[in-house]
Amino acid sequence: MKTLYSFILLFFYFSIVNVNAQTQNSEILVHPEVLKHSMTHWGYDIKQPGKAVGLTNANILKVFVEDKMNMVRIPFYPRAGHPSLGVVTESAYTPILEALNRIKTYSTPIDFKIFASLRLEGPLTFPLWVKNADTVTVNASKYAQLVSDFLVFMKSKNINVDILGVDNEAEYNDGVISQSKYKTILDTLRKHALNGKFTLPSKFIGPENYGPDFAWLNALKANGNFSQIDISGTHYYPHLRPLANLTTHFASSFDKPIWNSEIHWDAKSDVPDHKEAAEALVAMFDNLDLRFSGFVYWDYNLNRTSYRGRMMSEFVRATTPGAKVIDVDDEDGRTMTNQSKLNTRATRVDNTVYLWVLNNKTGALTNKDIKVADGSTITGTPTLLQWNKSTLTNNGTSIPITDNGLKVTFPDSSISLIKFDVSPTVSQIFNQENxxxxxxxxxxxxxxxxxxxxxxxxxxxxxxxxxxxxxxxxxxxxxxxxxxxxxxxxxxxxxxxxxxxxxxxxxxxxxxxxxxxxxxxxxxxxxxxxxxxxxxxxxxxxxxxxxxxxxxxxxxxxxxxxxxxxxxxxxxxxxxxxxxxxxxxxxxxxxxxxxxxxxxxxxxxxxxxxxxxxxxxxxxxxxxxxxxxxxxxxxxxxxxxxxxxxxxxxxxxxxxxxxxxxxxxxxxxxxxxxxxxxxxxxxxxxxxxxxxxxxxxxxxxxxxxxxxxxxxxxxxxxxxxxxxxxxxxxxxxxxxxxxxxxxxxxxxxxxxxxxxxxxxxxxxxxxxxxxxxxxVPSNAAPLSITLIDFSAKLDKGNSLVKWTTTQEENTKEFLLEKSKDGIAFETIAKMPARGVKVSNYYSYYDNDLKTETVFYRLKIIGKEDEKSSYSKIISLSNANGIKLSIYPNPVAESFTINHNSTNENQAYTILNQAGKTIAKGVILKGTNFTEVKEMNNLKKGVYFLKYAENKKAIKIIKK
Incomplete structure (x- = not known):
């Protein structure tokens, strides 16, 4: 039975993201024993045309044996595969079924999952028979019948879908599936499953939009329907990299597992390979920082001799299911997100550490020291893979161990992967939230x-x-x-x-x-x-x-x-x-x-x-x-x-x-x-x-x-x-x-x-x-304390943070920490613990609210050995911060920004998907509405409105 002490503080430990985010070291210091969250799923995507046919036995060996993926993402085709009620066009699914049968026959990984996802076909994704009388929007009940037809068909072929996404990048299809429709679709599917003609998928994922969509998650929760989804899914494009939105998406996911169900790596002929690789790698770093546990690569490259094919494979192997994120400190600070700085991240698979080093600083870092903390010892023969710009210059080169450390030179504009074993081996160490x-x-x-x-x-x-x-x-x-x-x-x-x-x-x-x-x-x-x-x-x-x-x-x-x-x-x-x-x-x-x-x-x-x-x-x-x-x-x-x-x-x-x-x-x-x-x-x-x-x-x-x-x-x-x-x-x-x-x-x-x-x-x-x-057993509970409540609310323009504890006899003090992004925290208050068993009440007024969303956590310090634990992270939406929305959206010629009044003029910009500024404007102080007319001459597609002060971006659909 899980004890009071352990279950409260286990939750504390795993609610944090990258503790001590400001730690800086002249050396690269790896913490092999500080095990954080684990990877659970890696998926190979066969939704693209030709991908299913290309999944030959040889490629199955690469994907599911060598790279240890444990999931395949397959399409279902609303229009091409389901022309009418109860009818399935089998030929649309023949390549998919053949690929799945090859996987079953040749190599089925342990705990293998089939993830079915809506296949986009643009403005004609959905057949007319599932639409409402307006012939534009989807009828939720009819669409649920279409999905039921798909699941019945798959079961008739001895295929059960484990994970289902009923919508996908809603910005690019004609479904207009709102949160209420989403609930109706899933409720109807559950009813249909009772007839026994198909097995209901064990997990539903949503929203899987073009970028992080915390508003969708919050609306689902506000309507009391958050239990409808089992996995919080999003797509995250490296060239856009909306990190602030991703952070809020993470906070809005609450206790749901978070997946990047389409990892992208741009492939533009006019952009250097190294730049695209660095963007893709840093985007993945963002996912690791924010406790993503499931991934699917879009257009996974199987050419192990190519630049991106080799690097993709190495990253998948470093984050294989069961791998754990571990902490790394370097001269530019832990969880650095600025691509022009030194970016380091590490994972651990059994007793092997995978250390990624991205050096986009000006000039090489010569003979950089790499050390291990926590009493660990580097063992075996460490190796180096290094891509200097677009060339693999070190392919498994051995690195000598000196004074339980390594020395490696990192050229300018290089990406390096260092692999080494550590002792003591912790292949059996438990994942502390499990x-x-x-x-x-x-x-x-x-x-x-x-x-x-x-x-x-x-x-x-x-x-x-x-x-x-x-x-x-x-x-x-x-x-x-x-x-x-x-x-x-x-x-x-x-x-x-x-x-x-x-x-x-x-x-x-x-x-x-x-x-x-x-x-x-x-x-x-x-x-x-x-x-x-x-x-x-x-x-x-x-x-x-x-x-x-x-x-x-x-x-x-x-x-x-x-x-x-x-x-x-x-x-x-x-x-x-x-x-x-x-x-x-x-x-x-x-x-x-x-x-x-x-x-x-x-x-x-x-x-x-x-x-x-x-x-x-x-x-x-x-x-x-x-x-x-x-x-x-x-x-x-x-x-x-x-x-x-x-x-x-x-x-x-x-x-x-x-x-x-x-x-x-x-x-x-x-x-x-x-x-x-x-x-x-x-x-x-x-x-x-x-x-x-x-x-x-x-x-x-x-x-x-x-x-x-x-x-x-x-x-x-x-x-x-x-x-x-x-x-x-x-x-x-x-x-x-x-x-x-x-x-x-x-x-x-x-x-x-x-x-x-x-x-x-x-x-x-x-x-x-x-x-x-x-x-599981855990060392994450050094303090015998119960945190009954930890919350924040607005009070007369300030943030009132409150917490209640019991059994804090062994607690020395509380440090209240604050963050604007949920990653990098700073201490804003220190309070001594009262140190008694009965209920204790604490509060703090934070009158420094500058961003729309602020994040708080407690660092709890013990009396005797000053060990510390962290609470979960809580967030507060600040009505005095920057708030904005736009209407209408999608946009024809112009739109209006609805925003709160500010004391100073604020700049905004409109960006295309490549991040290029195509329009600028000013939101005047003391106003609440600003009309934007610059959309008239733009092509159809996706654009972004960015508000200068906090870099918040809103997606705009130009129709």
Missing amino acids: ILVTRKGMANSGLSLSAETTVMDEYTPSGDFVRTRQLDPSKANLSGNTLTEGFGQLSQNGKFYAIGAYEAPLGTENVATSNAATIKRIIAITDLNGTTDYTTKPNNLTGAIVGVVPNDTGDGVWIGTSSGLYYSAKGNTGAATLISTTSTNLRVPAIYNDQLFVSGNSGTIGTSAGIRVGIVGTGLPTTSGQTIVNLPGSNFSFTAGTPGISAISPWQFAIIDASPVVVGYDLLYVADDGSANAANGALTGGIKKFKFDGTSWNFVRNIAETNPTTGVNYKFRGLAASRDGDNIILYATADNKLIKTIDSDAFATARKAAASPFQVIATAPTNSFFTGISY
Whole structure:
């Protein structure tokens, strides 16, 4: 179970973008151990004519084996492929189907995804039969039928689409698909999927417009429809590079994964190769800085001997799925975005570092020092690839290691890639925002009661598979068909993960019913580096080990079994201590606020032996004779028939501090498999929610949905929870599914409102199944503090920033940091922490608002070692800053700028897509409307209005 400390501060860590953005070093300093977000998807695009046919077996080898892409982006053709309702022109899709079948036959990557995207055909993209009476705009319901026809057709060819984009660069098609239409299309698709004729894509991506479109995202959220999309997608053109808009798009994406679904690299004959390569590389740097995790290259070059083909391939390999962004400092500062400066970025793939260096400064950088931080050591033979202007001058040249560093010369106008290995190897280091799901079986044979391979599958919060972590099959395995095992737990500080298993070879029969003399039980303890210890083997444990929780130092564990609750020191091969007086049907232990708890199904409800979720002794007991008492006043303490819970079968559970009013923990979520449904109208399976009022734990409701396959409620056993503002994010395992749901406004008075619909984000493969769930071990939680709230609002022209905390005994101070772009932050206030457990309230007035959007974050400093953690980034739209919009848009001859009044005249410019200024003008002070007439003689196409002071750009469509 994820502890309070870890889940709050894990969120802090991964909500930041490039900490210490102003750090500068005369050397290039790489931080191999500062692992940030991970890449999850790389896609090859076959939407362009000829790309599908060109995906030969040899090219499949290049793309999916050598470059390790794990996704293909395919087109669907509204007009060319769907001439009428229910009719599909098969010939339009023949090259696509043939390419997909070649991929399947020749090389299918692990977790391979098919991403279907609308193919643009200009102003005639959509057939007339899906349009409204005006014959111009799309009818959402009819278009949804067209997409359904496409999905049915693909399924008939044994192809299921995993990811779907129903619109694409809306500026260039005739659909005019608004946010409300988008919702209608997706809602209609979901209804059509119920007939079973096609499989609904697991993820929807939007808006996928020509450039970052935060306004589209914000409008979707404002209408309460943000859950309609699973992935925030955009295109990002290097020659335009609207970084400010991209940053706001990132902030507006909230917790959604962000993808660049069309990476472009310009290919203009009159522009030098190096300039286009530098622009393309810096655009990708922007994506890495802003936590993009999925990419698709438009026109991916497969010629490995060409300038761009080799560089594209190297970049893909450096950001392969599973690669992590790491920090780099240099003389011009971390996350430098000025192309005339030194730009460095790095990623890590297992124990290999990929360091990119773009030198567009005037003059060469001779014998530049490259060093590694964090106690790492450079190992192996470092190599250099270097493009000097348009020539590959170093092709894998070896670089000698000197004093644990490298010396490399970077010519003017050069792009370099340095590869080197580092030690200690962190190939198993966890991605700190992810979740672990215990899975039994390897999908190659039917499961039995024999010892089976046990793995922990790592997923991102959105359900993207990251990797499989296997227990050493020569040391630890679980019983194949035993559902009451595999509930691994985190320590309270989040640094250790422990799970129980059997020291039995694969195939050993009936391990769950064996005795300790025949087969020892083993506790596998994994640290945050992914290193697992197998030395803990108590000799007196019999039956199944249900759940295990380690202490904060990883040198002791509490073990929940069908015969009681035990404690064992790490490395113990003698008897474990039976600490509980209750000795039957105890299940999963967990630690909150330095107190041990355990779930169970022991005894009869209403008796002292009736344990469902109980407190074990006082604190963290390690000796025998400990009494277990149900949480005070909880409904499942009552006799059957009492209003509330008359039957519950609890497994994993989460206790959370949600209310600033109630001291300590006040929400409880319990995974219930429904097996205790008996009499008196007991609730069926679900996630049971309880609320503490200061005296008693009161039942609130059953968070449940019907499994469409079984026709009854999902039967939950695994559960992990974290807090995000007023919402509780719940991840759970049920019926072989990994499910996510959000309990919104979790402590509100109107608390019986439904949680968000269940989202099935992963399904266990054939011949395997999910049991327990946990967040990953992490070192991102050095401070035992709960940040209950962090917000900013306008107050009389100023920004009022407020935050509320509890349990800040080990906190020294707060640094409030501010940014105009969400990347580079500066400290604007320092406040000492009050250092007490109860709720603490802080506020700060920021009266220096110059831009339309400002970003804030908190840096939280610890008392003893001054370790720090960061909050999530919040943004505030400033009504006193620059605001503008235009109408009409698309534009025929002229348009009007609607803007707020300013104290000084402000300049604006109109640019074409190449960035060339084609018109200029002035917005007069004290006015709110400015007419622009310069569009009359311009050709049809896309232009940009840029407001000088904050470089904000608005896209203009000239019709």
